[in-house]
Amino acid sequence: VAKEAGRxxxxxxxxxxxxxxxxxxxxxxxxxxxxxxxxxxxxxxxxVCLRTRRVVGxxxxxxxxxxxxxxxxxxxxxxVAEQTGLIAAIGEWVMxxxxxxxxxxxxxxxxxxxLSVNLSPRQLTLSKLPALVAESLALxxxxxxxxxxxxxxxxxxxxxxxxxxxxxxxxxxGIAIDDFGTGFSxxxxxxxxxxxxxxxxxSFVRDIDRDPSQAAVMAAIVAIGHRLGIRTIAEGIETxxxxxxxxxxxxxxxxxxxxxxxxPASQLVQTxxxxxxx
Ligand code: C2E
Ligand code: MG
Ligand code: MG
Ligand code: MG
Numbered sequence: 001v002a003k004e005a006g007r008x009x010x011x012x013x014x015x016x017x018x019x020x021x022x023x024x025x026x027x028x029x030x031x032x033x034x035x036x037x038x039x040x041x042x043x044x045x046x047x048v049c050l051r052t053r054r055v056v057g058x059x060x061x062x063x064x065x066x067x068x069x070x071x072x073x074x075x076x077x078x079x080v081a082e083q084t085g086l087i088a089a090i091g092e093w094v095m096x097x098x099x100x101x102x103x104x105x106x107x108x109x110x111x112x113x114x115l116s117v118n119l120s121p122r123q124l125t126l127s128k129l130p131a132l133v134a135e136s137l138a139l140x141x142x143x144x145x146x147x148x149x150x151x152x153x154x155x156x157x158x159x160x161x162x163x164x165x166x167x168x169x170x171x172x173x174g175i176a177i178d179d180f181g182t183g184f185s186x187x188x189x190x191x192x193x194x195x196x197x198x199x200x201x202x203s204f205v206r207d208i209d210r211d212p213s214q215a216a217v218m219a220a221i222v223a224i225g226h227r228l229g230i231r232t233i234a235e236g237i238e239t240x241x242x243x244x245x246x247x248x249x250x251x252x253x254x255x256x257x258x259x260x261x262x263x264p265a266s267q268l269v270q271t272x273x274x275x276x277x278x
Contacts, residue, residue, distance in 0.1 A: 027077060028084045035089055040064055041071075042098050043262030046275055047116070047233055047255045050247040055272040057114035059150070059255065060098035061262045062090070082122050091123045095136045099147065101265040103140025108269045116148045116176060121155040130167045137171070144172025148197060151175060153183020156190060165194055179235070181221060191228055198225050200251065202236025208249075209241035218249040225252070 034040055044058035064072045081087040095117055102115045123129065137144055149168060155161065156177075165175055174196035182201045200221050208214045218234070225232040234246045237256030246254055263271050 024080055024083070027080050028086065031077060031081055031084075031086050031090070034064060035086070035093065040090070040093065041264065042094060042101065043264055044098075044102070044115075044268050045255055045262035046260050046268075046272060047114075047253050048259050048275060050234075050243070050251060050254050053276060055110060055275055056112065056253060057116060057148070058102075058268065059116040059262070060094060060102075060118070062094055062118075063262075078120060082120050085122075087120055087122050088126055091119065091126075092132055094118075095132055096139070099136040099140035099142055103142045105265060105269060106141060106146075109272070112146075114146050114148050114174070115142065116150050118150045118178065119155070121152065121158065124151060124155050124161075124164050125158065130171050133168065133173060134171050137173075145174070148174035148176050150178040150199065152178045153180070153185040153190070156183070156185045156193070162193065169194055176231075176233070181217065187224075191224060195230060197231040197233060199233045199235055199255075202234075202256070205234050205236045205238075205242050205246060205256070209239070209245040215245060215249055218246060218251060222250045222252075226250075 041063040042060050043063050044060055046055045047057040047059065048054070049056050062074045062078070064074070064077060066072055078087070081090050098115060098117050102109070102113075106113070119129075126132075133147070133149075137147060151165075158164065169175060175194070176197035176199050177190060177195055178199050179201040180190075180198045181204055198221060200218065204214055204217050204221070206214070208218055222232050231253065232251050233253040233255055234251045235255055237243050237246060237254045237258045239258060242256075243254060243258055259275050260271050
């Protein structure tokens with residue numbers, strides 16, 4: 001295998017790509033080990049109702065600590081986990097752990113608190129996903145309505161996407177479209193799917209207080225959400241000006257560093273109290 005790979009590398013790969021490939025291989029081994037020795041953590045980023053300033057939920061974000069004060073970004077290693085198939089095991093761990101951690105503090109959280117868990121395209125096609133969701137919920141004490149699964153527009157390109165979504169929704173959970181507006185999916189296709197929430201990508205939030213065209217995009221997405229009777233969450237709110245401009249366009253909820261970064265479950269209750277009292 002090594003020989004074959006070596007020969008291929010010489011023919012098809014540039015030196016930079018060879019480095020990338022061996023880096024990917026090292027990363028894959030490190031990911032396997034991290035799963036085995038339980039190094040992953042989950043942090044939770046609050047989602048806030050812009051009208052009432054109540055925290056309505058939190059998004060589970062995978063963290064891979066490298067030392068005391070740094071972690072490797074999931075944008076770096078999730079694609080490798082996808083390519084190698086490791087995403088199945090990592091995703092299962094995230095689902096079980098996020099439900100268990102939030103379930104264990106559910107009595108201290110707002111009654112209608114909703115946990116969001118990210119699913120990458122390949123996870124969505126795993127046949128045991130609905131069973132995993134049901135089992136994770138049952139063990140956690142959370143109601144199915146308290147779980148939402150975030151899928152990206154890339155996932156929507158799969159042929160049987162309607163059935164995949166329907167199978168998941170049959171368990172009672174909600175479906176959110178993540179990073180909405182950045183993919184290549186057709187608007188009419190997205191809006192015909194049985195979904196519950198649009199998460200408006202942070203690229204539309206970045207200049208919303210300065211760029212009227214960004215405000216117009218936000219207003220248009222919010223209008224679609226209203227007409228479809230589904231929720232809207234703006235991602236990546238970092239400043240008070242962005243918060244005000246987003247609220248002004250009628251967006252339902254917001255998420256971003258302005259409110260809070262993602263925090264460990266052990267800090268979630270106090271973080272929510274801090275957000276709600278300011
Ligand atoms: P995402 O699902 O769109 O998650 C939101 C990302 O935006 C998070 O990055 C979050 O930390 C970041 N963010 C939140 N507020 C702000 C803000 O105000 N400003 C800026 N600049 N960024 C903000 P993170 O944690 O690095 O995750 C990146 C991506 O990795 C996620 O994007 C998601 O696609 C993926 N990911 C994370 N955890 C998981 C997981 O458990 N499973 C899967 N399949 N993917 C995951
Ligand atoms: Mg997400
Ligand atoms: Mg997102
Ligand atoms: Mg994003």
